[in-house]
Amino acid sequence: MSDVAKVAGVSHQTVSRVLNEHPSVRPETRDRVLAAIEKLGYRRNSAARALVTRRSGTIGIVTPDSALYGPTSTLIAIEQASREVGLFVSVATLSSYDAETMNHVLDHFLSQGVEGIVVIAPQVDVAAAVETFVSPVPVVLVADASAVGAGVVRTIGVDQYAGARLATEHLLELGHRRIVHVAGPTDWFDARARTEGWRDALGAAGVSPEGLLVQGDWSSACGYDVGRRLTEDLAGREPTTAVFAGNDQLALGMLHAFWEQGVSVPAQISVVGFDDIEGSRYFAPSLTTVRQPFATLGRACLDLLMAGPARAEPGPVSVAAIAPELVVRETTARVG
Structure with a gap:
């Protein structure tokens, strides 16, 4: 200088x-x-500056060791938002979420002098482990609103329930009534919220969800297997005319199965996904899906983390929900 x-x-x-x-x-x-x-x-010299200011300019991020689209995109978005305001990130990827492991990570972050901690918590056990945190710095949970029972003051996430309703209501508006939902794993908050959104949208339209829920995982292989089974249903007296897939990978597997069996999409069956993954507009046909605004989520998460005092005692839980967007493409059409 x-x-x-x-x-x-x-x-x-x-x-x-x-x-x-x-x-x-x-x-x-x-x-x-x-x-x-x-x-x-x-x-x-960041280290020297930290000694003078007693601020590290670093936040800690805890994330599952998963390559799945949602958690990975969330991590990238938070890192980019941090960099835009001059903050560094320290990342811990975990495969287990017991209290001992989570508190070890907390100690690791605190030894680095982090100014806050973000926990990306798509699964129930991740959010439950956050209850063990006793942190002198702010903690933000990135999860669906249904995770608020974790006792963290600040929670933020994309509104999965609203996204599922957008997808299902779109199909209902096109005249579909037999709308199958292929759901993700039950231990994921996102999967639970999307299932609830689908069920409530059907209920509001006077349609029973009975027999229309297929429990699966997030993989294209699962979607392919379900698609093969659904082709047999198309010849029945009450054929399925639409599918709301729990994510785009499931939808991709189903589209491949339908193509393989000579089922025309959307003439015979409409398909809606969730996530708007890179390349979904280039599926054949291009996929109607729900877009998650991860860049917006990253910036909002950082704003929430840096706003207000750190948690001292458990208190009222605040939840911020980011609105998703329905992207209509070629895999959906009116019945008949």
């Missing part, structure tokens, strides 16, 4: 003010300092 000050012809304090974006620095002085920084290739 002293070298920068000499080249820019300013004081050491002025350089510090520019680096910390102090409003009292004149624009021409700021430009001169920034030019000197670029010329000298100056990089801020």
Whole structure:
């Protein structure tokens, strides 16, 4: 910083003010300092700065060791949002979520001086383990609103229930009444909320969900197996005319099974997915699906983490829900 000050012809304090974006620095002085920084290739020493300010500029993120689209996209979005505001992230990926493991991770983060912790919690056992946290820094749970029982002050997530209703109501508006839902694993909050949204949308339209729920996982292989079974149903007296898949991978498997069996989509059966994964618009036919705004979620999560005091004692739970969006493409059409 002293070298920068000499080249820019300013004081050491002025350089510090520019680096910390102090409003009292004149624009021409700021430009001169920034030019000197670029010329000298100056990089801020984060460790030294943390000693002076007692702030690490780092947040901790706990996430499942999963390559599934939702948790991975959430992690990327939070990291990008953090970088945009000058924060670093320290990531811990876990395969087990017992109290001992979670508290070990907490101690690890606190030894790094993190300013907050984000827990990506798509599964019930992840959220349950957060109950064991006794943290001197803010903790935010990223999960569906149905996870609020975890006792964390701040919870945020995409509104899975609303997304499922959007998908099901779209099919109902097209005249479909026999709408099968292929659900994800029951220990996932997202799967539970999507199932509830589907069920309530059918109920509001006076349609019974009886016999229309297929419990599965998140894989294309599962979707393929279900698709093979549904082709047999198409010849029945009350054929299934539409499917709401729990995610796009399930939908992809079903589309392949329908193609293989000569079933026309959407002429014979409509399909809606969930996630709007990269490439879903290039499925054949292109997939109608529910888009999760992960970039918005990442920024909102960071805002929630950095706002307000850290949790001292369990208190009222606050929940923020991000609205999803229905993306209508070629896999849905009116009945008949």
